[in-house]
Amino acid sequence: MEAASAKRRPAASAKRKPAARLTDELLVEILRRLPVRSVCRFKCVSRSWRNLISNPAHRKKLPQTLAGFFYRSWNWERFPRSARHFTNITGKGRPFIVPSFSFLPVPSDNVTLLDSCNGLLLCRCFGAGDASPPFHYVVCNPATKKWVMLPDGSGEDRTACLGFDPAVSSHFHVVEYVDDERSAFLNGFMHMLTSDEDNGNHVVVMVDMEGKTWRTIPVPTNIDNADASKLSIWILKDHAAHEWTPKHSVRIQFLFPEKDIEINMNWTLITFHPECNLIYFVYGWDDTLIAYEMDRKEVRVIRKLGNECSGPYLPYVPLFTEALADG
Template sequence: MVSHWRRLIADNEHRKKLPQTLSGFFYESMNHERCPYTARHFTNVTGKGMPLVSPTFSFLPQCHDVDLLDCCNGLLLCRCYVSRGTFQFHYAVCNPATKEWVMLPDANWAIEENHTACLCFDPAISSHFHVLEYVEEDEDSYVTLVTGVEIYSSETGLWTLHENGWNDEVVISLSVNRRSVLLNGFLHSVTPADEIVAVDIEGKKWRKIPMPDPDGDIGIIHQTQGRLCAFNVDPNDIFKLSIWFLQDYDTDNWILKHTVGSMKLFGGKKYQLDYDYQVIAVHPECNLIFFVYGWHNTLMAYEMDRKEVRVIRKLGHESCQSYLPYVPMFSESLPNGRWRRRECKQEHIQLCTNKKLHNILDFKGFSARQTSGIPPGIWNLPKLQYLFLYTNQLTGDVVVNGKIGAASLIYLDISENQLTGTIPESFGSLMNLTNLVLMANNFSGEIRASLAQLPSLVIMKLFENNLSGQLPAELGKHSPFLRDIEVDNNDLTEPGVCDNFIITGELGREEGENDMWGPRGSYHF
């Protein structure tokens, strides 16, 4: 990772706008012997630890029941039913990480009309979101045609109707296992005619993209690393899955990225896509595919580059589609939203050590006028899951007295301060920790070997400190989802972890970087 790009994504103003990494999945279960017979669930992407967010959505008002429809870059689109036994509902868009919500005004459709809604939100482009409904009309008992789209804008607070601009009849194949994809300002959906139809979020531009293999069966689309990707079944082998990437968005140029057979994925079993297993997501930042398969609806991941399969957990035979991938976002406000997050109102963090606090402590950039360091009591908050203390001019050592009490901690960011001393040994006991961000401080000493034991770790940013020695030899061995380690601008020597990673980037040394061999201190697999 080049320095200017790393600094861009580490910048406070950019960082607070961008979503974090993929953290888990929302899903439902059905059991007719219980009341209510449906229940919502959330599983962390590692399959371990307390759920990152509560799936109850109790902060939403005026709701007898809630259906989760779509998830996009940290926001969720919900259908909130007014009362029991009625089809009357309102759309709501919410941020589960901050418990903000917006109740949308009703659209202009009649109650007997079909309507399929999708959420469009890209915080890197705008803080405003759009909800797009396909307006559909029954051609006959088997075919439903799209006659247009109705689009809600959070900027205007209004719905606008746009007639079908694809110039012919279109059927959208949206179902519980077929999700639309937002990319480049367009919403993309698959049709049964082996093509992808796209409309921009303002309803002004319409286009079609052919599927990569017209002879392939079962078209599914996702997006990863800023590119559209498609999945289909090899027409000559129904047990082989083909994965395509749209290499050039303007010219519809697809490349075959990978093929894999079900016997490789599922331990010698001949499973068919859509019958025995589902593709539910692709990691937005790497070549990691998530599946659900079998009687117990087992969640698993397949890493294309290493050709490795990882079983995550059994979701249970009562679980059912759809499985919505969730990337949390911690921006300060939702456009036109209602603030419902409980915050600590004290003027400085020395007082914010009450064990009854909510699971988020967010003090980024508050100016540490009355405290010089991090109060040790923060590490004993048992319900704390997110801790943001970056850019606060904090100084001194990070002191943890005894065993760390914040065992639920998922996201720890104390970067861009003036903290000194060694990294606390007890950080290695945070079994639920996915993001460890300590960059741009004055930490010294060796990187703790205990950090290599963190089973849920995904990202570790330690660059621009005074760390010395080697990276722990077992780093990556016990953290199956670890994908990003950034350690440059330290005093590290040649690492001992190369066997656990696929090293990418330019090998060599550069002035101002570590005294070590590697891709400028940034390791990826």
């Protein structure tokens, strides 16, 4: 009886843990079809799952999340005066990406980063060939070192934004503006924050990538004009009805380690984390990178980038897909 019972135990264990019977290849095929937030949570299942998901060979198949930020610095006493940098989201360790961009067809000093979207970067490249215009737009994937040079643009130093959704298509879109303040690509639309010429109030302008559908959405104003020292976060739940819903608010002084910080002190909102309720800022003369977690109302200092640094601070999510289609 004891021997028979011992033989049945492995079968019972396999029933309790059916995933243990799957090969790594099958597990990766299952995980690649899940949202990136779920994949990140599954790292906590066990040590073997953490190693499986973190394996460099598997990262090319699994969805990725925010890895860090590109930024630049200026120093008039060195040559070249401008330099590019990348900091990991943790602020520690070797940079996930080396921002030399030596794979592009122009010298590294002639590359200016303009925008990022879902793993691709939009660059302005100067001196890309003999008798070339002042610059070319180049879209590249730093993870695979693939790049595409766009046809000649206007040649003017305008604002250019990148739109790309790998879940929909391998094609990307570059939109050039005469003027705008901030932009974001979401659900096939480029969203731009700009000012209404009639009243000077801020509005969000939406345009599809064919240029056929344009919409203007009013931006909610500060409901408490007596307390302008709050950062308010709103969600646009109904585009048709222009319905904004308040999600979170926090006093500016709470976000920064120096509690006596002046309200007008230099600080910049970089981005929201794509999978978590996290906001990233840089502030102060030494451009300290910080994260604010809305759910726990906690502030975490990541690292000091240095007083020579400047924007744009571009969030980067790795994309290991080899294909890079023309926009």
